[in-house]
Each structure stands twice: as structure tokens, then as C-alpha cells.
Amino acid sequence: MKKVIIYSQETCPPCHAEKLWFKENGIEFEERDIRKNDQYLHELIGLGAAATPATVIKDGDREDVILGFDQAKLAEILGI
Numbered sequence: 238m239k240k241v242i243i244y245s246q247e248t249c250p251p252c253h254a255e256k257l258w259f260k261e262n263g264i265e266f267e268e269r270d271i272r273k274n275d276q277y278l279h280e281l282i283g284l285g286a287a288a289t290p291a292t293v294i295k296d297g298d299r300e301d302v303i304l305g306f307d308q309a310k311l312a313e314i315l316g317i
Contacts, residue, residue, distance in 0.1 A: 239315065240295040241266040244281045251306040252290040258308060262317055 241259070243266050245252035259266050269277040271289060284291055284302050292303045294314050301314050311317075 241315075242269060242293045242295075243267070244269050244271055244277060244284075244286065244291040244293075245289050246270055246272045249289045255290050255292070255306040255311075258306075258311075262315075264315060264317075 241264060243252070243255060243259075245256070245268055247270065256266070256268065269280070271278040271281050281289070281291055284293065284304075286302075286304050288305070290306055292311065294301045294303070294311075303310050303314070
């Protein structure tokens with residue numbers, strides 16, 4: 238099963254849109270708010286991201302990182 242992690246923050250409209258899209262498509266996800274936990278901010282930077290949302294999709298040994306709310310790329314990787 239694929240694990241989906243979204244790095245977000247409350248003041249980010251694309252983050253809200255992506256989380257709503259996940260819910261509408263029945264995708265379970267873990268939210269990591271970079272403003273509530275400094276470790277999440279460091280993880281975000283480690284992904285090479287400078288903004289939210291940044292999404293990590295883990296499937297076994299494979300790990301995909303999607304920067305921004307790229308609905309087409311998310312759908313492709315998640316098989317929607």
C-alpha cells in the first residue's frame with residue numbers, strides 16, 4: 238500500500254485544495270504542518286522544496302516527491 242505524506246501549512250490555499258482532492262478520491266494521507274513542527278520544516282527543505290505543498294508517496298522501495306499541487310502527476314502515481 239502506498240503511503241502519502243503532505244507537507245503543508247494552514248495559510249496555503251494549494252495545500253487545502255490538495256487535501257480536499259485526496260479526500261474526494263479516498264486517498265489516506267499523513268499531514269505534516271511545517272509551522273507546527275520544526276522537524277517537518279527541515280524534512281521539507283531536505284526534499285529540495287521551498288514551498289508547500291510538497292507530497293511524498295512511498296511504495297515499497299520507491300519514493301516519489303511532487304512539488305506543488307500537481308493533480309495530473311498525483312493521479313498518475315496513485316493510479317487514479
